[in-house]
Amino acid sequence: MEEKSRILIIGGTGYIGKLIVEASLRSGHPTFALIRTSTVSDPVKAKTVEGFKSSGVTILNVRGFLHDHKSLVSAIEQVDVVISTVGASQLGHQVKIIAAIKEAGNVKRFLPSEFGNDVDRARGVGPAKTLFKIKAQIRRATEAEGIPYTYVSPNCTFGYFLETLSQELYATAPPRDKVTIVGHGNTKAVFVDERDIGAYTIKAVDDPRTLNKILYIKPPKNIYSFNEMAALWEKKIGKSLEKEYVSDEQLLKQIEESSAPIDFYLDILHSVYVNGDQTYFEIEPSFGVEASELYPEIKYTTVDEHLDQFV
Ligand SMILES: NC(=O)c1ccc[n+]([C@@H]2O[C@H](COP(=O)([O-])OP(=O)(O)OC[C@H]3O[C@@H](n4cnc5c(N)ncnc54)[C@H](OP(=O)(O)O)[C@@H]3O)[C@@H](O)[C@H]2O)c1
Structure with missing residues (x-):
């Protein structure tokens, strides 16, 4: 052997x-x-x-x-x-x-x-x-x-991006009332x-x-856009979430105004959901x-x- x-x-x-x-x-x-x-x-x-x-x-x-x-x-x-x-x-x-x-x-x-x-x-x-x-x-x-x-x-990774629907760095579960979606929400990302x-x-x-x-x-089976990920979660909990969209410009401003490690996380969100860096x-x-x-x-x-x- x-x-x-x-x-x-x-x-x-x-x-x-x-x-x-x-x-x-x-x-x-x-x-x-x-x-x-x-x-x-x-x-x-x-x-x-x-x-x-x-x-x-x-x-x-x-x-x-x-x-x-x-x-x-x-x-x-x-x-x-x-x-x-x-x-x-x-x-x-x-x-x-x-x-x-x-x-x-x-x-x-x-x-x-x-x-x-x-x-x-x-x-x-x-x-x-x-x-x-x-x-x-x-x-x-x-x-x-x-x-x-x-x-x-x-x-x-599931832990950083899926389990919280990419909401906050320190959240431990997906949201039940409101979801903030970066970009138009149609760019595909990959979760593992x-x-x-x-x-x-x-x-x-x-x-x-x-x-x-x-x-x-x-x-x-793990390639989803932000909108698709949110829709899947809504279906699972049987409830529509309020949706707030953050534009590219707003996100760039937030990155600039935030301190570490939030600015880093937001910059990664920009790369993944705005630039489509995982699927382009x-x-x-x-x-x-x-x-x-x-x-x-x-x-x-x-x-x-x-x-x-x-x-
Ligand atoms: N794709 C994703 O979503 C995702 C998410 C998170 C991380 N990552 C990437 O995965 C890689 C590993 O990241 P991680 O989050 O697993 O790392 P981590 O848990 O923060 O640290 C990994 C290890 O680095 C070692 N280390 C050596 N010197 C250190 C020091 N001075 N301070 C702190 N740690 C020190 C420690 O090893 P020992 O204690 O064993 O000596 C520690 O356990 C990175 O390249 C990161 O960018 C990717």
Whole structure:
């Protein structure tokens, strides 16, 4: 039997990272997590780390995290695949991972922290633009070093965009009275369950079809416009919502006048629902592949199914 590649996840206790660690374990890959020393002393995160350990994850503690080059190289030398899921503030520091991968010389695939829009095609106006730019710079640095890569682009996660009907950053359920729709509401966006992001990502790591490609996760049943998403929710709760439309100009003004992290979230909404950054281009075989086509055996969760739990 062919041996499964050994996978190291950097940022494994985070929102996306945790699900990738779990998917890696489920698929039987020897799974390693690089954990900051400070994470282990955080009571909430320590529990996650304990859970990892008891499920068979090899925990590698690095005191200086990405800044301890020697330890980083030693960690990377133990594995075949490196997946980074570091959060927004750490994206630029991934050049240190690239340098360590280069020195270690054994890595068959690197997946940098992406897990959103395709940053070579998305068009932000403010803070989202900065984030897209940093992620694109990490792409270019990876390519310049000749490191084999896959960039995972799952578009909108259910948690941030569907469960609240993209209303507010901190809401925990879809609205029951009023919905604010950005743009005209007819631009299509793509929504993906975080657990499916984990499953597709792990499928891709050993797949030659995803080598040096963007892996788009664009499940056909999960492509909705804002208006369609709101209509589906109205049907489920048997009630019409009051609708307020925010024009492109109004949204741009709100982005300018808001502070972090709201300005960032609004800028992403602008990219997704006004620019149509997730659906305005065709995926060409020269640069990308689509996950639900490559892996039809994964029964992904649909938008329709997911919203049921909030009714
Ligand atoms: N498409 C979407 O809707 C969507 C939504 C959210 C995020 N994303 C993307 O997914 C990727 C991961 O984001 P995330 O939200 O999962 O990240 P997160 O939970 O904020 O952080 C991920 C990990 O980064 C590590 N980290 C290292 N140094 C840190 C520091 N100084 N402060 C805080 N964390 C530090 C931590 O790892 P340890 O504690 O394990 O050391 C942390 O668990 C990003 O590229 C983000 O843009 C996409």
